Amino acid sequence: MFGKDVLPGSGALPAARPRTYAGSVNNTQPAPDATEHRRILLVEDEPTIAGVVRDYLVQAGFQVVIATDGFTALRLAAVRRPDLVLLDRMLPGLDGVEVCRRLRAAHSVPVIMLTALGTEDDRILGLEAGADDYVTKPFSPRELVLRVRSVLRRSVPEFSPEPSVEVGGFDLSPAARTVSRHGRPLALTAREFDLLAFMLRRPRQVFSREELMKAVWGWDYGDLSTVTVHVRRLREKIEDDPTRPSVLKTVWGVGYRLDPSDQEESAGADL
Amino acid sequence: MFGKDVLPGSGALPAARPRTYAGSVNNTQPAPDATEHRRILLVEDEPTIAGVVRDYLVQAGFQVVIATDGFTALRLAAVRRPDLVLLDRMLPGLDGVEVCRRLRAAHSVPVIMLTALGTEDDRILGLEAGADDYVTKPFSPRELVLRVRSVLRRSVPEFSPEPSVEVGGFDLSPAARTVSRHGRPLALTAREFDLLAFMLRRPRQVFSREELMKAVWGWDYGDLSTVTVHVRRLREKIEDDPTRPSVLKTVWGVGYRLDPSDQEESAGADL
DNA sequence: GACATCCTTCCCGAACACGTAATATCCGTG
DNA sequence: CACGGATATTACGTGTTCGGGAAGGATGTC
Numbered sequence: 001m002f003g004k005d006v007l008p009g010s011g012a013l014p015a016a017r018p019r020t021y022a023g024s025v026n027n028t029q030p031a032p033d034a035t036e037h038r039r040i041l042l043v044e045d046e047p048t049i050a051g052v053v054r055d056y057l058v059q060a061g062f063q064v065v066i067a068t069d070g071f072t073a074l075r076l077a078a079v080r081r082p083d084l085v086l087l088d089r090m091l092p093g094l095d096g097v098e099v100c101r102r103l104r105a106a107h108s109v110p111v112i113m114l115t116a117l118g119t120e121d122d123r124i125l126g127l128e129a130g131a132d133d134y135v136t137k138p139f140s141p142r143e144l145v146l147r148v149r150s151v152l153r154r155s156v157p158e159f160s161p162e163p164s165v166e167v168g169g170f171d172l173s174p175a176a177r178t179v180s181r182h183g184r185p186l187a188l189t190a191r192e193f194d195l196l197a198f199m200l201r202r203p204r205q206v207f208s209r210e211e212l213m214k215a216v217w218g219w220d221y222g223d224l225s226t227v228t229v230h231v232r233r234l235r236e237k238i239e240d241d242p243t244r245p246s247v248l249k250t251v252w253g254v255g256y257r258l259d260p261s262d263q264e265e266s267a268g269a270d271l
Numbered sequence: 272m273f274g275k276d277v278l279p280g281s282g283a284l285p286a287a288r289p290r291t292y293a294g295s296v297n298n299t300q301p302a303p304d305a306t307e308h309r310r311i312l313l314v315e316d317e318p319t320i321a322g323v324v325r326d327y328l329v330q331a332g333f334q335v336v337i338a339t340d341g342f343t344a345l346r347l348a349a350v351r352r353p354d355l356v357l358l359d360r361m362l363p364g365l366d367g368v369e370v371c372r373r374l375r376a377a378h379s380v381p382v383i384m385l386t387a388l389g390t391e392d393d394r395i396l397g398l399e400a401g402a403d404d405y406v407t408k409p410f411s412p413r414e415l416v417l418r419v420r421s422v423l424r425r426s427v428p429e430f431s432p433e434p435s436v437e438v439g440g441f442d443l444s445p446a447a448r449t450v451s452r453h454g455r456p457l458a459l460t461a462r463e464f465d466l467l468a469f470m471l472r473r474p475r476q477v478f479s480r481e482e483l484m485k486a487v488w489g490w491d492y493g494d495l496s497t498v499t500v501h502v503r504r505l506r507e508k509i510e511d512d513p514t515r516p517s518v519l520k521t522v523w524g525v526g527y528r529l530d531p532s533d534q535e536e537s538a539g540a541d542l
Numbered sequence: 543g544a545c546a547t548c549c550t551t552c553c554c555g556a557a558c559a560c561g562t563a564a565t566a567t568c569c570g571t572g
Numbered sequence: 573c574a575c576g577g578a579t580a581t582t583a584c585g586t587g588t589t590c591g592g593g594a595a596g597g598a599t600g601t602c
Contacts, residue, residue: 078319105387107323108412155413160330161476176475177522189559190524225579226561232580243580250579252569460548496590497550503591514591523558524589 035152037162037174037201039063041082043073043099044114045092049137053086056141057148058202063165070094077107083163084152086144087131089115104130110155112147114139165200168247168260170238172200181238191216192234199248199258208255231256306423308472310334310434312353314344314370315385316363324357327412328419334436341365348374354434355423357415358402360386368400375401381426383418385410436471439518439531441509443471452509462487463505470519470529479526502527 040057044050045068054064065080067073070091077085085103089096100111113131132151135144161175172179177193179186188196195216199207207215209224217226235242249257311328315321316339325335336351338344341362348356356374360367371382384402403422406415432446443450448464450457459467465487470478478486480495488497502521506513520528 081323105408106317106319108410109323173475175477176528177477177525178475191560223562225563228579229561229581232582253578462549494551496552499590500550500592521590 034156034160035149036061037063037165038083038152038156039065039080039163040148041065041067041073041077041080041085043067043070043085043091043096044088045069045090046088053141053144056145058205060145060148061201062148063163063167063201068092070096070099073099074102074106077103077109080166081107082109083156084148085109085111086148087111087113089113100131110151112151165197167200167203168258170196170200170260172197186237188234188237191230192237195230195234196238199256203258203260206251206255206257211255306420306427307332308334308433308436309354309423309427310336310351311419312336312338312344312348312351312356314338314341314356314362314367315359316340316361317359324412324415327416331416331419333419334434339363341367341370344370345373345377348378348380351437352378353380354427355419356380356382357419358382358384360384371400371402381422383422436468438471438474439529441467441471441531443468457508459505459508462501463508466501466505467509470527474529474531477522477526477528482526 040062042050042054042057042064044053044066047068050066050068054066057064065076065082067076070093073085073087073091074094076082085100087096087100087103091099096113096115100113103109103111110132111130112133112135114135114137116137132155133147135147164171164173164175166172169182170179171181174197179188179193179196195212198212198216209227212227213219213222213224231248232242235245235248239245239247246261247258249259251257311333313321313324313328313335315324315337318339321337321339325337328335336347336353338347341364344356344358344362345365347353356371358367358371358374362370367384367386371384374380374382381403382401383404383406384400385406385408387408403426404418406418432444435442435444435446437443440453441450442452442454445468450459450464450467466483469483469487480498483498484490484493484495502519503513506516506519510516510518517532518529520530522528
């Protein structure tokens with residue numbers, strides 16, 4: 001189930017999304033899909049599974065925060081305000097069902113339970129605790145993404161604005177088109193904003209100039225130095241030392257990658 | 272020569288135009304009815320829950336004021352005159368039931384009680400205190416919004432005027448079609464008023480000229496410079512330095528955004 | 543019917559962002 | 573160490589976007 005159709009390396013963009021991230025003005029109306037870019041809290045103590053699931057969700061365009069135990073999960077839920085929680089049934093310390101119950105009490109956030117056991121008892125226990133859906137391992141990541149989308153569609157108000165992105169000290173709000181870094185607002189141009197937004201949503205992932213051109217500009221051809229120059233201008237505004245980038249790094253011969261300086265990000269785990 | 276508009280003692284505002292009130296047109300919410308834009312006082316001492324519920328209500332088009340204890344609640348109720356009160360049963364200091372009783376005594380405002388306990392006793396106690404409805408935690412925010420709408424529909428007279436909007440030093444009353452800023456009345460024309468009303472209800476969100484044209488003017492086509500000109504005239508009246516706007520900002524290549532100078536906002540809580 | 547107010551459209555200048563090209567620098571490799 | 577390709581840096585021309593001014597039209601008032 002896992003391992004096979006996992007990360008497509010660096011080759012392909014999340015092609016599932018034809019929509020460009022570009023200018024937004026020339027594009028017709030916003031939010032074709034309200035479930036896009038939503039925040040997901042993944043509670044899973046097994047690092048391998050957590051990693052794969054996270055990659056898949058990120059690939060699908062979600063923001064993912066990981067917690068490895070129940071208490072961390074509750075704390076992260078309070079801080080990051082996820083739009084959905086993926087909750088492993090078996091957890092060290094606080095049990096999954098209990099976490100679910102508390103989550104629903106405190107935040108009324110939709111929950112999808114994950115479990116290795118497919119017994120009827122568990123299913124009932126989970127749903128009674130207030131889970132919105134139930135997925136048994138082993139599951140295909142593809143199916144999981146579908147379920148997530150489905151639950152989100154039911155739970156997210158139709159025209160709610162896209163959630164903001166908080167990564168590596170950045171706080172980017174698509175609705176307001178503002179970004180701040182460590183609290184200080186940044187004055188970015190439209191292209192710079194779109195470029196940064198794209199990269200912030202996919203941290204730690206390399207993108208070639210072609211891919212960026214396609215994703216941010218919406219062009220299939222064109223002078224790639226355009227990307228280079230914009231990266232350069234963006235660095236000028238977000239890097240402490242633009243000459244020696246610490247955030248928006250160059251991957252020689254390949255492209256660019258955004259590396260969030262993960263000092264903040266909660267304990268237990270991070271993005 | 273646009274310079275001087277005489278401040279009206281009262282009357283100089285343009286009379287309400289017979290055409291439909293474009294200011295209430297919105298591209299983000301369903302079904303305009305009498306319950307729209309109503310003021311809700313949320314009394315809840317747990318900040319996390321308060322935050323989530325507030326977000327949901329705002330999303331649904333309500334104005335939300337938060338109080339974290341019973342006394343603050345009573346004071347805010349007297350000052351802000353909410354159309355409905357969401358009241359946590361468990362409160363530090365003054366108990367929820369007692370708050371409810373005093374609220375009903377002082378103002379005839381509908382109350383929905385929130386409680387963690389679903390016991391019959393509580394329900395009865397709450398309803399006896401005069402609550403109009405009763406929601407037990409954990410509750411789904413969607414359900415809560417439905418209940419709020421339902422109670423409001425019963426309590427708000429059908430053609431009662433829309434509640435006023437108080438944001439960033441502005442106080443806008445749709446019914447009277449008056450606006451004041453920091454207490455000083457503003458003399459706006461009809462279009463200016465509609466434009467400001469729209470923006471005030473959606474602070475910190477960028478709108479393109481097309482969107483504004485659609486929302487405020489109700490046109491699908493048309494010369495977008497119309498919007499530009501009205502924005503300029505509006506700035507002339509609401510900005511301290513119209514040349515360098517601090518409230519109604521232009522987002523280059525995208526549109527305009529209203530940024531309330533958030534210093535005021537009621538005590539005991541925030542927006 | 544004269545007048546005033548407001549709305550819309552148009553024009554022009556300035557500011558701005560963008561793409562491109564030209565040059566310098568860096569990097570891995572032979 | 574030298575070479576070639578990739579990336580960084582800088583500069584410049586151009587098209588777009590915005591704001592100010594003003595004219596013409598519509599509407600309501602006296």
